[in-house]
Amino acid sequence: MSSASFDDAAGRSPEAPNAPVALSITGRRFDWLLVAAVACMAVAFVRAIFFTPIEALQGAAQKIYYVHVSAAVSAYLALGIVALMSIVYLWLRDERADRLAESAGEVGLVFLTVVLTTGPLWGKPIWGAWWTWDARLTLTLFLWFLTAGYLVLRGAVDDAAMRARYSAVLGILAALLIPFIHLSVYFFNTLHPMPIVLKPDRPSLPNEMLVTLLVFFGACTVLCLALIRLRYRYAVARDALRGLESEGGDR
């Protein structure tokens, strides 16, 4: 039953089941954004590895920094979208806002994971420690927990409307929590200064490195947005399929 419904939506007629399919919902259009994003990332990587000088004090490992910081910025962008869409959903009850929040949340988690893995990878050779409780890493860790919790919550609620409402509430509360985490980390760091040789914060960069960093920022942001859009389209298709299946079941 359900496959017949999907075939209808896909433009397949029962008489010619092997005819070419035109998915009317998302379209198998060429995802130019994603391709462009991947190309930008490739350019950024090439530039960072081959065309940017190696930093004197930190050595080649410093180059992980570009990925680390760019991923962090993209993650914050994605999570900002989650928080904004949470407010929009509770205000307008538009399920598109909920879908966008869901997509941005998943992509955000991926980028946060990148930040949390590149952090120690950079930190160990440079500071001699896998982890410091510096502002960015700690905040990222918390964001990771909050985002993971957000996604687990979504997975645990079956009813779509309830899921959207609960996620939106969590999204807004998590956004309210961020300043308190910042404050706690600030207190923590001023009271317990880390005995490290180099400040783990952004080092002062000469022009070439700055350009590379900006190129990386740009490429990462484009990739982030492309992935969110891709994930959003998947969510649209998935929800449409569910809708058709439940209709088919009623017949």
Add this chain to the structure above:
Amino acid sequence: MLYAALTVRENVVLAARLYGVSDVRAATERALHHMRVLDRGDALVRALSRGLQQRVSIARALVHEPRVLLLDEPYTGLDALGAAALTDTLARLRGDGGTMVLVTHNIAQGLAVATHAAVMHGGRVLRLVRRDDLDSANYADEYRELVGGAA
């Protein structure tokens, strides 16, 4: 909608307070008396039979003397004593000017308190008559005809 861990009286008192009833004590005693559960006032709800719990539920719903009452199969689970208590209470409410919509499969019980009677089938009202215009002896047959015919 009862709390199993609280007593009968506590459940009804809670409902009275939630609805802002002015004299909570008196209203509670009245409601318990009308549903004939006053003697079990201090028993925990979880210790009562299903029929008694049903009576307490109804006392709880009526304690704030609602002007409009919607009842969906309220006689389910009631024994003869409980059914009599409910009928008396509904008759009293009707006498005080309250409005009730009672949905029941038990025609006799329904007719005992109704001013109007309607037959519903498939979400539509098939017939609505005043109680006084009805012949109760034949009503059951009429009902079967209507519902059977409309199927």
Add this chain to the structure above:
Amino acid sequence: MRPTLLSSTWVIARKDLAIEFRTRTAFLAVLVFAVLGVAVFYFAWDATAVAALDLAPGVLWVIFTFSGLLSLQRSFGVEQAERAMDGLLLSPIDREAIFLGKALANLLFVAGIQLVTIPAVALLYNLSLGRPLLILFGVALLAAVGLVAIGTLFSAMASNTRLAELLLPMLSLPFFVPVVYGAAQATSTLLAGRPSQEAWPFLKLLIAFDLVFLVACTLAFPYTLEE
């Protein structure tokens, strides 16, 4: 005559406390867990390497968090049976009163646990009974408000999901961190006899958290109910 927010809050709180007091099992269970936890921590640390005075606040606030979570788990369970929540929702009281009433009942529950746990910590870790105890009670009450605001809301949400017992800690713990941090720093500063101005920023953190999240969770609660 529609009850006011304050009076309906109190009605709900009384109801929850009456149910709790009737059985007492949950309270005793959490109490035993808390005191046991304090004892276990003592054995887990080498008391010769770290002074008991430095250890005590940390232990106290960790146990506070986890016994708090246990206390909150039971909060909405009582409404599930017999769909008792429907009765509350049909009545004319404000939705916010349901939240505040339950939060108040939870606060008293948690405070009750702390009333026993804090002296237990003082006893086992050889803190002087007197001023330190009062400090700990005060900060615990402040921290409990924030804990209970978040926990009551998440308990309401989690009770409607499949993974209720897992979700409550998973969602709540990140929110508890500023509370625990502020409370731990405030108490260790004060217990060490340092001037109270040093503790003030942490107390401000706690108070700000309490205010922000008490309001936010109260406003969010109606969104967690069925439409």
